[in-house]
Amino acid sequence: MSTMTSRRALLALLCIASPLGAQDTTHAVRIGLTYDPGTKPGVVVLPSKGLGADSIRSIVQRDLDFGDRVSVMALEAGAASDASRANVPNWQMLARLGAAAAVQITSTAAGLHLAVYNVATRQTALIRDFPAPAMSEMRAWRAAVHGLSDELQESITGSRGTARTRVLFERTRRIWVVDSDGEQLASLTESGTAGSPAWHPGGGMITYSLLVPSQIVVQDLSNGRARTLASGNGVFISPVYLPDGSGVVYGHGVDDGVDLFTIALAGGSGRRLSVGRGSDNVQPTFSPDGRRIAFTSGRAGHPEIYTMDADGTNVDLLTPLEFGENAYRASPDWSPDGRSVAFQSRIGGIFQIMTIGLRDRALKQLTSDGQNEEPSWAPDGRHLVFVSNRSGVKQLWVLDVESGRTRQLTRGAAVRNPAWSPRLSSN
Amino acid sequence: MTRRTTALTFALVLAAGGLDACRKKPEPQPAPAAVPVASAGEDHREDSGAAMAKRRADSIAAANTASVARTEEESKRTTAEMAQVLAQKVYFDYDRDVLRDDARAALDSKVPILVANGWVSLAITGHTDERGTAEYNLALGQRRAAQVKRYLEGKGITENRMTTQSMGDSQPAADGTDEAAYQLNRRAEFEFPSNGGALVRPRP
Incomplete structure (x- = not known):
């Protein structure tokens, strides 16, 4: 018993000493495990005391779980208290569990304090403090916790999480937003004719379309202020921001099909990009470098995915043309790594989510349960949010493309047109 | 009291009759033929003459009112009938904006009404079924509306x-x-501002 105590004291000393070395490399810190989809590193989130400790712990556990890169390990009640006694991890118990890392988060006066321990080396891998508002400011406080989760995942796996992101979508023709974990649902528009929301690359603004009177709107999320960017006769639909955020590309048409136009945020008039000759050209999505646009076009008689240069030249059919009345490919979303485009394709009369490689044009079907539509990539390029009727009513679901794991994001009335945000720093 | 009421009614009836007379083609007044008969009496002459004139005026007014009502009703009926033809929807095949024969027939029946009622403007709205993506369906609906407009x-x-x-x-x-x-x-679908305005039937 006394040897045990002295050993703990020694470990405690080691723990106090080691952060000094680790702090310099906060951003590049890794625990030394390389990620392997077959064997996800086990992580124990240790209980801690203090205000909101249980909430913090459960939010972080869920964030790590939703990240699909680590395996969150549960502790039995007795082990839990034992594991965090004296603020020193119980290395033996953690090793027995097979955990690769242990994590402890405590709330401080200024915010949140994070400690990450490497079980194999019995070293502290990362100590970091995160500013956080009062818990009463629920949305901002949760955002701070999600930000901690993302950094935590990066410190363990080398790949930053996407917990601090939000998803825009359309429900009863109003625009809504929900946190990546399905919490903090809020509506952003009054109008009953809003649709097709999209994020500004900075995450602080959104754009969407109104049917009546038909127009493209841009809205500042910090103050809710909205203004019309383009309007007139006919339809104004499916706006997306330019990758540098300086303008918007959208679909517009009156009596001669719908083409893609571009307009600067500063104003002016729209400039036509696509030459659809009476066909419908909608749903633009930029390559991450901003040089190409993928979009849906009906120029071949039914919707297929095409690509073109950002100025509208060099049009190319991306999806292999399928013959027959039932062919229908739409809703392209360019992956954040630039290598593939996700889209929906009708297979056996039902829509499914697919990806196509830009280089090899290899097709991959990602869903088969129910009807699945309108994919949008998470900034990690690994998760997709999409609309599925697999539970009856059309809801948002999240798919981990690598493991095939899915989770339901929304509940309630039917939804459509999700758009996953970039990583968010504030708001 | 009674007297005053009667006098007032009389005045109103006369006024109404006068208005009607203005609206109608001037006809040879049959009234003078009756008046001499009435004038044959003595003390009651005046009264009975006025009563007769009133009865006559009343019946003319009643007939006029009925005819105005008949005309209004008919006009309303015609307007409703024409409006129904104008509002008749046209239908499309899946993912198509091509006008089928039934759609052309429905549009053809609107044309003479639009020709006969030059003041009527038409708001054409295209719709789609729920299959496919929202955006593509909005574009498809626009194409359908445009196709209808082009045909007309x-x-x-x-x-x-x-x-x-x-x-x-x-x-x-x-x-x-x-x-x-x-x-x-x-x-x-078709909408047109009615503004209470009457639609006329095209000449056969």
């Missing part, structure tokens, strides 16, 4: 009398996920 233009209806818009799949006419419901939803 070809029949001589001037372009500036028609506007087009699309609601995509956002306003289904029928609930359900079967072909019967889908067919009812793949449509173009």
Whole structure:
């Protein structure tokens, strides 16, 4: 018993000493495990005391779980208290569990304090403090916790999480937003004719379309202020921001099909990009470098995915043309790594989510349960949010493309047109 | 009291009769023929003459009112009938904006009414069934409305009398996920400002 105590004291000393070395490399810190989809590193989130400790712990556990890169390990009640006694991890118990890392988060006066321990080396891998508002400011406080989760995942796996992101979508023709974990649902528009929301690359603004009177709107999320960017006769639909955020590309048409136009945020008039000759050209999505646009076009008689240069030249059919009345490919979303485009394709009369490689044009079907539509990539390029009727009513679901794991994001009335945000720093 | 009421009624009736007389073609007044008969009496002459005149005026007014009402009713009926033809929806095949024979027939029946009522403007709204993506459906609805407009233009209806818009799949006419419901939803609808204005029947 006394040897045990002295050993703990020694470990405690080691723990106090080691952060000094680790702090310099906060951003590049890794625990030394390389990620392997077959064997996800086990992580124990240790209980801690203090205000909101249980909430913090459960939010972080869920964030790590939703990240699909680590395996969150549960502790039995007795082990839990034992594991965090004296603020020193119980290395033996953690090793027995097979955990690769242990994590402890405590709330401080200024915010949140994070400690990450490497079980194999019995070293502290990362100590970091995160500013956080009062818990009463629920949305901002949760955002701070999600930000901690993302950094935590990066410190363990080398790949930053996407917990601090939000998803825009359309429900009863109003625009809504929900946190990546399905919490903090809020509506952003009054109008009953809003649709097709999209994020500004900075995450602080959104754009969407109104049917009546038909127009493209841009809205500042910090103050809710909205203004019309383009309007007139006919339809104004499916706006997306330019990758540098300086303008918007959208679909517009009156009596001669719908083409893609571009307009600067500063104003002016729209400039036509696509030459659809009476066909419908909608749903633009930029390559991450901003040089190409993928979009849906009906120029071949039914919707297929095409690509073109950002100025509208060099049009190319991306999806292999399928013959027959039932062919229908739409809703392209360019992956954040630039290598593939996700889209929906009708297979056996039902829509499914697919990806196509830009280089090899290899097709991959990602869903088969129910009807699945309108994919949008998470900034990690690994998760997709999409609309599925697999539970009856059309809801948002999240798919981990690598493991095939899915989770339901929304509940309630039917939804459509999700758009996953970039990583968010504030708001 | 009674006297005053009678006098007032008389005045009103005369006024009404006068108005009617103004509106109608001046006819030879049959009244003088009756007056001499009335004038044959003595003390009651005046009274009975006035009463007769009133009875006559009353019956004329009643007949006029009935005829105005008849005309109004008929006009209303015609307006409703014409409005129904103008509002008749046209339907489309799946993912198509091509006008089928039934759609052409429905549009053809609107043309003479639009020609006969030059003041009427037409708002054409294209709709789709729920299948497919919201955006593509909005574009498809717009194409359907445009196709209808083009067809009517070809029949001589001037372009500036028609506007087009699309609601995509956002306003289904029928609930359900079967072909019967889908067919009812793949449509173009027509609205026109009535403003209480009457529509006339085209000349046969």
